[in-house]
Amino acid sequence: MxxxxxxxxxxxxxxxxxxxxxxxxxxxxxxxxxxxxxxxxxxxxxxxxxxxxAPGIVDMHVHLRDPGQTYKEDIQSGCCAAAAGGVTSVVCMPNTQPVCDNAEVIADIINRASNAPAHVYPVAAVTKSLEGQSLTDFSALKAAGAIAVSDDGRPVSTPSAMMDAMEKAELLGLKVLSHCEDLSLVRGGIMNDGDVSRKIGVSGIHRAAEEVGTARDIALAGATGLPVHICHVSTRGSVALIRDAKRRGVPVTGETAPHYFMLTDQLLEKRDGDYRMNPPLRTQDDVTAVIEGLQDGTLSAIATDHAPHSPGDKADFVHAPNGVIGLETSLAAGITALVKPGYITLSKLLALMSTNPANILGIPAGSLKIDSPxxxxxxxxxQGWTVSADRLHGKSKNTPFKxxxxxxxxxxxxxxxxxxxxxxxxx
Ligand SMILES: [Zn+2]
Structure with missing residues (x-):
């Protein structure tokens, strides 16, 4: 022994x-x-x-970029970043190349992650090629090891496809993780629509783009009784919709990310692509609402939406792809922005970052009870430390906390x- x-x-x-x-x-x-x-x-x-x-952190929203974009990150480098951040379970999103929409890709990820310094749990695509049309084979994907389904990066475009997905997923015990966004309201925007976007003269994304998507999926969950999990909540309106839904007994859960409870769109005045992600950084009022949502249990999880991009990808502020990294800073961001000012206790932070996400997804983690892994x-x-790109362990350096x-x-x-x-x- x-x-x-x-x-x-x-x-x-x-x-x-x-x-x-x-x-x-x-x-x-x-x-x-x-x-x-x-x-x-x-x-x-x-x-x-x-x-x-404490129990290792369970990050329920990570992009490992593998297969397909391994110059940004790969399974090994992403899991090294996870280990450096105290993250022991990584839930990875399916918008890889090829898309994680078939059993072979899921099995390949699980196989290659077996010796990585973190446990990797793949999420499968809801629709083939993330195109929003025909559903993937949930049963085969689950058999291959998928623990949830999501078209993250994109919304499932029609309510009927989403309702079908929720029905099928529920039968198999898979959670549907929803990236809530109405693409018709994006209108070419690259940041939050507001004073800052007008000041620096770039087109904004109206907050309604997120909130219409959130409202739609809550309506589906409320009408059918089928559960849905709302990813990366960033606005006061989305928090209010989820709070109201939970009061009415709708089976909805929500997550947010450190950048949404710590940073605002004022950072975009720097015109630096490292502050661009989707949904975008909002205003101080939204930050306050997200913190209130974490305090009162409206939001039950903190995940990073770790989305690595190379410096070259991020160089052009206007055309840079969305996404920021977060695996190595999430625990410290939570302590700094939530625990130190007294909004929540350290135990509550660890529940939000470990126990709750493990419970939402049914992962054997998030607890130190006897005989658990x-x-x-x-x-x-x-202990304080300054975030600098060269001390990070992942391949990409696009941290908004630099x-x-x-x-x-x-x-x-x-x-x-x-x-x-x-x-x-x-x-
Ligand atoms: Zn997303």
Missing amino acids: EKLLIKDAFIIDPATNIQDKLDLLIVDGRVGAIAPGMVVEDAQVINAHGLVC ADIVIFDSS GMMLYGSVKMTLLDGRVVYKNGSIV
Whole structure:
């Protein structure tokens, strides 16, 4: 038996309500015991004095760019970025090339991820080639290992296709993850439509583009009783729609991303493509509403929408593709913007980043209960660091947090009880 003893940590496990100074014993890759002052003669010891030990982060919205655009990221580099950020479960989106719309692509991703420093859970496309027309073979995709379906990057274009998808997915126990956007309202916009877009003279995307999409999928879920998960919520209107739907008992869940609770469209005044993503950065009022949504449970998960693009891709502000990276900064962004100012507790942040997304998707993660996989993050919750592109582990450097001081530094990440990241390096 292989034994590893994490000594003297402040253990926080939202799943079992543990918040105490304790030791954690890992036996053969699984949580074996949590108790004070353990002495285990044949165990290797990690001294975690002054550090927090928690279930590894579950990032339910990641683009690994593999297959097809591996100059931006690949499975291995994306999982290294994950490990450096304390992320042990990566849920990857299907807008790869080829699209993840058939069993072969899913099986290939799972096969190539088997030795990566994070667990990888592929999401399959809802429609063939993400074209919004005919549904993929959900049953075959699930059998190959897909854990959810989404056309992320694009909305499922018609309500009828979305309703069919929700029905089929429910029969198979797959969650539908919806990128809510009405493309007819985008009108060539590249950032939030508002004072800043007018000031710098570029076309804006009206917030209604997101909110019409959110309202549509909530209407479908409300009328049918079938569940839907709303991705990357960014506006006050979307938060209000989800809050109202939940009060009415509609089976809807929602996620947001660190950039939506921390950054505003004022950054676009720099005309830097690294601040462009879809949905776009909004206003301070939206940031406040997203934080309120996280506080009151309207939004139940934080994911990154990690979307790597090369410096060349991002060089031209107006024509740059949308997307920002986030795997290595999400925990620190949450601590800095939500915990430090007192909006939520650290335990609640870990629920939003680990326990809740694992529960939404049915992933065996997000908990330190006895016999669960020892996927663990050990971090200093108060240490500050400045985000600089050259210390990141992924292939792309398009972080909107560059130059910012964040608090919360990952010291060690364990996957199935094995150390995969330690003090700045992949192990
Ligand atoms: Zn999306």
